[in-house]
Amino acid sequence: MKDEVQSPEERSATLKGMGCSRKRVEDVRFTQGRGNYVDDIKLDGMLTGDFVRSPYAHARVLSIDTEAALAVPGVLAVLTAKDLEPLGLHWMPTLAGDKQMVLADGKVLFQGQEVAYVVATDRYAAADGVAAVEVDYEDLPVVTDPFKAMDPDAPVLREDLAGQTEGAHGPRRHHNHIFTWEQGDKAATEAVLAEADVVAEEMVYYHRTHPMPLETCGCVASMDKVTGKLTLWGTFQAPHAVRTVASLISGIAEHNIRVISPDIGGGFGNKVGVYPGYVCSIVASIVTGKPVKWVESRMDNLMSTAFARDYWMQGKIAATKEGRITGLWCHTTADHGGFDACADPTKFPAGFMNICTGSYDIPVAYLAVDGVYTNKAPGGVAYRCSFRVTEAAYFIERMIEVLAIKLNMDAAELRRINFIRKEQFPYQSALGWEYDSGDYHTAWEKALNAVGYDGLRREQAERLEAFKRGETRKLIGIGLTHFTEIVGAGPVKNCDILGLGMFDSCEIRIHPTGSAIARLGTISQGQGHATTFAQIIASEIGIPADDITLEEGDTDTAPYGLGTYGSRSTPVAGAATAMAARKIRAKAQMIAAYLLEVHDDDVEFDVDRFVVKGAPERFKTMKEIAFASYNQAIPGVEPGLEAVSYYDPPNMTYPFGAYICVMEIDVDTGEHAVRSFYALDDCGTRINPMIIEGQVHGGATEGYAIAMGQEIAYDEMGNHKTATLMDFFVPTAWETPHYTTDFTVTPSPHHPIGAKGVGESPNVGSVPCFSNAVHDAFRPFGLVQSHMPHDHWRIWKIAEDLGLHV
Amino acid sequence: MIPAGFEYHRPADLASAVDILRAHGDEARVVAGGHSLIPMMKLRMADLRHLIDLQAIGALKGITIAEGTATLGAMTTQHELIENADLAAAIPLLREAALQIADPQVRYMGTVGGNVANGDPGNDMPGLMQCLDARFELYGAEGTRQVAARDFYEAAYFTARSDLEILTKILIPVPASGTGYAYAKQKRKIGDYATAAAAVLIGSDGASVAMTNLSDTPVWSEEAGTALASGDIEGCVAAMLAAIDPQEDMRGPIAFKKHVAAVILRRAIDSALSRRA
Incomplete structure (x- = not known):
């Protein structure tokens, strides 16, 4: 018998379960032009x-x-x-x-x-x-500036709301005002700011852009x-x-x-x-x-259709003179366009912007967000990020750099001394979140070592001297980012959309011959769910991933779920998948015990079978158990082998990562070249490393576009200036940087398989990383903040304003 | 992004094409590669009842080099131009510029004739042809005539070609052997028009300089060429900066474009000088 000569490792490999870089089953049809859009x-x-x-x-x-x-x-x-x-x-x-x-x-x-x-x-x-x-x-009269929209005599945009002083998220104080959302302790934060050794203040603008899926x-x-x-x-x-x-x-x-x-063909929140x-x-x-x-x-x-970002984030960050952060303050003016068509959980009109304390142990913080109407398209969706998480990450990662300048410190060191320490998890943030897990110092040291950080700084300093001597017109910028995401919305107790709790679901049915179909409440837009969710089931139940069909997206057949965005599929539906699989495994155990004529507790799961404890030669494979479930009259056990799970996550998951970019910048033309980009992601348990790498490449490329040129721009008359791909930047293979990916693994303690989600991490982390690289190149000349996108003329303008063109 | 209805014509010879043009007046246009005209039709910014496809006219194809002149049929694609070894040897500047136009897919369809005839200030070939002192041959009911590239461009999309004429060939004097050359272009991404582009030739007996997308026509400056021929690079740059008239767009404000124009021109000059034998 083949089974008897295979080792457990060999049997495990046959399953193509979790941890396997299984090729994407979707690509057979996509690469042959046989998709059905x-x-x-x-x-x-x-x-x-x-x-x-x-x-x-x-x-x-x-x-x-x-x-x-x-x-x-x-x-x-x-x-x-x-x-x-x-x-x-x-x-x-x-x-x-x-x-x-x-x-x-x-x-x-x-x-x-x-x-x-x-x-x-x-x-x-x-x-x-x-x-x-x-x-x-x-x-x-047209108003495109969210600050002017709040002028007392600004044009009234929403005449339908005339006289309505109460909006969906509390009082409205102006005819173009939508909501104010406050988090944290205002008084305590302002007290810390007043007494701090050092306070750095800056306006950080994350410009309007668009998810632009290919389809x-x-x-x-x-x-x-x-x-x-x-x-x-x-x-x-x-x-x-x-x-x-x-x-x-x-x-x-x-x-x-x-x-x-x-x-x-791609969604990205759009x-x-x-x-x-x-x-x-x-x-x-x-x-x-x-x-x-x-x-x-x-x-x-x-x-x-839905734009993304357009957040004006006024920040103040307080620290001791040694660089220990003591408080964070943020006021955001959010430009929502003509209608508030954000897609956020009901209780979070500014999404999870209150993750803006980032990866840092900040004892006190305050956040206020004002939503404003303007004559622009509606939206404000999460473009490959959890709700407003990329805005939050950009804000804190810029504020860290601004503080480093104020303190005259190395920004890597400033991060290191302020990271939440491993032993502090689960960590209660000042703005109300419980970070489930993390090991930021380990990831940071690994990243700095991988890129040879100290050597890079030496090279950068040498280049700077050569520039000052007139030997080159190119500067080097080193962009640093350590981001923490909050994904997997979310616990029904505080996350719903239009009253629909943000659980998700999976239904698994094992066929008599041991193959299976699984249906989920999510929907892949390119993420590869048919590949990865089958891997979860394969590992949990012990039937090969290749024998599992995965279906999503038909409301007549799939179990109810809230869908795929905000990196919620793996944290929520992935958990439901594991839980449904475990229900099947529990029933399979009873069937196996019956067939082996032993007590349920006397058999144990072994990769793809149940074996009698202490007698490994006595076993029933899942294939045998599946068939038995359809033809044996087992006392007290219903026929069939299927299960459904609706999973309400106990908490969000908190993926994190350390990204480092090295960029060459031409001071005269504003052109840039990304010399290297290192991305370390910790998404907890890794289901399919190949798909993770693909996600990182894709998300970082979108992040590169956003940071370096992509924008939705309007003139003062409200004319859309970037409605074609001539002016809306989407990188081709030529512009796309080369990426080096890396990882650490800090499993989520509350997720059944420890997975955290990764699809959006690279967009969240790469935008500040690219932007910080641009800023870093000009730091020696006094640049503190310059808004994205860093296209040629805006980089040129930085150099021009700093007097580098004389 | 769907054009209004139109009649499609595919004549087999030039005379038939001109007959169709005459029959329909300004309701008709000829199309070469279509990369400029068809998007305009899809945006309904060009409203044509008759589209005359020149693809089937054999007389508009082909590249010949004889007696110091390279002759390009108007329907020569950018790809064919790039692939022609004799042309690359005779006028390497052409190939260097063509490789910086759009992307391979566009270059398989886009033609040299369409590029120069459309009068789009963003196109690379018009400035290049002015630098090379090319002549364009126009065929119409009145017969054939030639117009110098340096006299051809009047304003954006307005040229010396009448509505009833078809640009049939481009005649380029082959620069003397050893002439330094360069085409330098700054662009935001593959496929983009130039933020600034410069074509430079420096020979033993003169120099020629033209720039692209910095005015409503290509800009060739005799003064800039004269200065460069005399070795006065800064004089050349100053003359060109005086001649251009860039407008603000998503590529950037005017001051940026002028700055970059000077930088790109200097780079092209440096490159051309380094190649001069």
Whole structure:
């Protein structure tokens, strides 16, 4: 028998379980062009919808004339707010407790806003119809600056909120004010600041950018008038939540709505929210009785669906003269655009911005965030990060550098003396979080040693001298970052979205021949769930990962879950997967004991089988147990072998990492070259090292884009200046740096398998790392703070302002 | 991002193409590689009823070098230009510049003729052709004529070509052997237009300097060339800075562009001088 000659290690290797760099099972179809994305869906008689969009950032809509559009061959209908109003669908709730116009209701609040929805037989006719709709606008004063938006005489943007002094998150004190969110101890923090040896103060701006998934947002809505059932395919990062929201706002019973997320070409937070295109497509399908497809163009995507960041963070950090941090203060002005369409847990209107004490043991802190309306697109989503965690990480990692300058200290040393120590975990932060685990000093020393930090500093100093002697025009910058994330939202006691608790789920069914199917409440957008979750099951139950099918994204078949964003899949659904697998293993143990005619306690699990304790030659493999579960009448045990787990995490997980970037900067042209980028990630237990490395490469590349050139920019009239890939920077292979990845392993103590999530760490950690490298290059000349993105002209401007061009 | 409807024409010879142009006036345009015109049509910023594809016209293809002149058919792709060893040997500046245009996929389709004829100030070839003192041959109902590249560009998207003419070939005098050359370009990423680009030739009997995307036309400065020929690099740079008129865009403000223009020009000059035999 083959089984009998294989060692446990060999049997374990066969499973391709946790720790194995198993090749991605998804890639077989993706690399052959056989993926099935929303735009691949083609149904009989399917129509196409497209939007008339506002050319103005702020204007009254005086009239909409659809006559010429309806005369375009192939155009069947043009929906306006007036058509949606009787259905109560001209506005919709946002995930942030605000509401958003589905179609312009009397006015527009940002350029690119949806004004009318043209339904036609194909996308060409729809585009012609869009061009033929005549809209008469009266332009209104535009405000794009969130500080000016709070001026007493600033234009009133949200006339629908006139007189409302109470918002979804407390009092509103101005007509363009959305909320104030306060955390920590204000009085104690201000007292520390007043008495501190040293206080460094700085405004840190994390500019507006956009997640820009390769596949834009879209959907196909199909109302079957015979069955009364609505099927909605879409690029949804949270299909179950979309179903519930669709039911609540449309009045269609939830069991009559089936939401399907097919393959998704990247989400990065852009595909969490509900967009007007979904609502209009559903209405159009109900009206016409035919399936209706809507897919954004690239410009639509960059102009109208959720942006990210746009946080103005005023910081003060206090320390002793030896560099021990004694307090942190932060006031953030958050530019939300025309509607607050952030996708944050209900009780966190500024997400988890209160992780902004970072990796440091800061005894007292205070954070206030003011949300403000402007004439820009709505959003504020978490672009490959947990809610506002990248803003928080950027803030603290810049403030550390600013403090190091003030103290005239090495920034690596300043970090080292302020890290939360290993023995302090679980650690209660001054802003209310309980950090589950960490070992920052070990990671930091490993990173500094790996890059040869002291040697780099010597080389940098030599280069500086050569620069001063006129021998070179290039400076070296060394960017440091130690970040701590908070992911895996989250415990139902404090995390919900629109009242839906942020648990997640997994259902596993073992087939008679020992293979299996698992379904989860999450949805992969490229993360490789079908690969990694099968590995968890393989290790937990002992059946090969290759024998496990994994399904997500169909609300008719998958268990309810809150979806995939905020690095929550592994911390929450991954935990549910392990817990469901353990239920199966427990039942399998009973079956094995019955088959082996011993007591349950007399068998033990051994990789892929249960063996009789002390008699390893007596065993039942999981394959045998699976078959037995379907054909044996076992007293007290139901037939079949399946389990479901809905997992409510007891805490968040806190991945961390140490990143170091070495950059060469051309003082004359503002060009840069990333010479090296070292990324050490600690995501706890590592399920698939290859996928982790891929995640780090991808996230760091997005971080590189954000730090070095990517932005959503508007002029003073609210015109969108970066709506194409000419000006919205997405790195090609040519620009992408080379990365060196590394790791430490500090398992999460409360997660069933100790995993913490990693997909977003590299975006969170790399942005401050790249930015710090730029700042560091100019530190000897007196630079303290210069806002991202660090594109050529802004770096040139730093050098110009420092007098380096004479 | 979907163009309005249009008629597609694919004539087999130049005379037929011009006949279609004449029949439809300003409702018709010729298309070469399409990398400038088709995006404009998709944005509905160019509204054409008739698109005349020049691909099937054999007379517009080919590269020949004879009697001190290199002749490029207008439909020569950037890729074909890069791959032609004889041309690379005769005018290495052309290849150096073409390799800095867009990316390989675009260069398989994008043509030299389209690049110079469109009048887009962001395109690299117009400045390059002014530096090389190329002439453009135009074919129309009235027959054939030649216009010097240095006289061709009037304003952004406005050139000496009439709407009823087709640019058929580019004639470039082969620089004397040993002429120093360089094309230097700063750009934000692969595929981008220049923040600033400079084409420089320095021979034994003269110099020529042109710059790209720093005005609404390419900028060739006789004064800059004269200064450079006399060895006055700073005079050359000063003359060019006086001639350019950059505008602010997402690449940066005017002061930055002027600074970078000088830096890039100096780098091109250094490189050209180092290559001069």
